[in-house]
Amino acid sequence: MTPVSGVMGEDSLVPRARSRLPVVCTGGLGLLTLLFAWLLDSDKFIERTGMIAFCITVERFIHSMCLFAEEWLFHSKQRYHGRINEIFQACFRGHVILGMCAIFLMLKLQWSFSEEQWSTMALMCAVYLLLKCLGVLGPCPVEISEICEMKKMNVAHGLAWSFYIGYLKFVLPDLQNKVSQYSSTRGKLSSPRLHILLPLNAKVPSKPEEDDTNVVFHENLPELERDTAGVRKRSYKNSVYKITQNNEAFSCVLEYATPLLTLYQMSHESSAGFGERERKQQVLLFYRTLSQILESSLECRSRYRLVLLNDEHTGDPHYLSREIIQHLKQQDGEIHMDPIQEPPNEVHPVPEEGPIGNINGALCANFPEDPVSSNPTLMFSQPQSLRSEPVETTDHFNQPNARRWD
Helix, strand or coil, rough: CCCCCCCCHHHCCCCCCCCCCHHHHHHHHHHHHHHHHHHCCCCCHHHHHHHHHHHHHHHHHHHHHHHHHHHHHHCHHHHHEEEEEEEHHHHCCCCHHHHHHHHHHHCCCCCCHHHHHHHHHHHHHHHEEEEEHHHCCCCCHHHHHHHHHCCCHHHHHHHHHHHHHHHHHHHHHHHHHHHHHHHHHHCCCCCCCEEEEECCCCCCCCCCCCCCCCEEEEEEEECCCCCHHHHHEEECEEEEEEEEEECCCEEEEEEEEEEHHHHHHHHHCCHHCCHHHHHHHHHHHHHHHHHHHHCCCCCCCCCCEEECCCCCCCCCCHHHHHHHHHHHHHCCCCCCCCCCCCCCCHEEEEEHCHHHHHHHHHHHHHHCCCCCCCCCCCCCCCCCCCCCCCEEEEECCCCCCEEEEE
């Protein structure tokens, strides 16, 4: 069971990645429209299709030329270091270049249009360029959001990666050792994982007690020190909290996701252009991105718990403790995979010298050690019929952990 499985219905809150449904629908409707146009006038279908393709290609090429002029005249040195090929690749897409090559080939083969057709194509290009200039043909907000998510250009993506690279990547692998040190002297925790709290409104208090009096600070785990970005022995530490509810006491390591402070403060800065609605969307994207990053990390997997907190709980003063306890109880039914322990190295006795050593050597040569008497191993029997029942044998020289199924 993954540690991001929620108890407050995250599936209904966290946005999923967008599917290819708009592309499929657009393609299907386009094919139906082509079929309808062919049924109306099949004689001039190919000619009109060529005219429209010609117009679209020229329109996109002219627009790309305008973009190229802007980048070359005003941004060549600052953005592209004077490299014309990079400017060209940024302004012209591959299908536009291929389309223009096809047009030149058509003109070379003396593909001609009438004056009425040339007039129609010129009018179509003019209308397209004017609509493009006015922003009518620009992408809608959904398309912009999809592009940002696909290209990982959202604020949430950068904050999630920064939180992982600059903190969780080295704190989570060391957390098990810190918890073990704490448990040996202070008692066992209810969960060895780090519980990361993510409120949807991005409002992060300095102390959890400010939101819920049932959550009380207990003490800090042993510190982790490392040299980071020129700072010698920078200290990283996590805090243990006691959570009580209905005469039940729990203890765990928890903290708020500090990058959410950035989102909250950005929403209060007019220059950031970041409203409350955008803030909530970025929090949900932060949750999804961080969970994907941590699940793909072998060092951090199963060492954390993301707790998504709803912002519509103003009437419940103990909402925080209730959510944390539900997550702790949910972890009781999960299966924890302990790391594989390497068997200890066998210590071979030093051979004795003299007649006694010669006798022992002869005995070992004639009666070698039975390999079954070593550490238990997994053994497979020969393939048998499915109707035969397994029979347990215990002929491994009184080794209770070694069993073979005949």
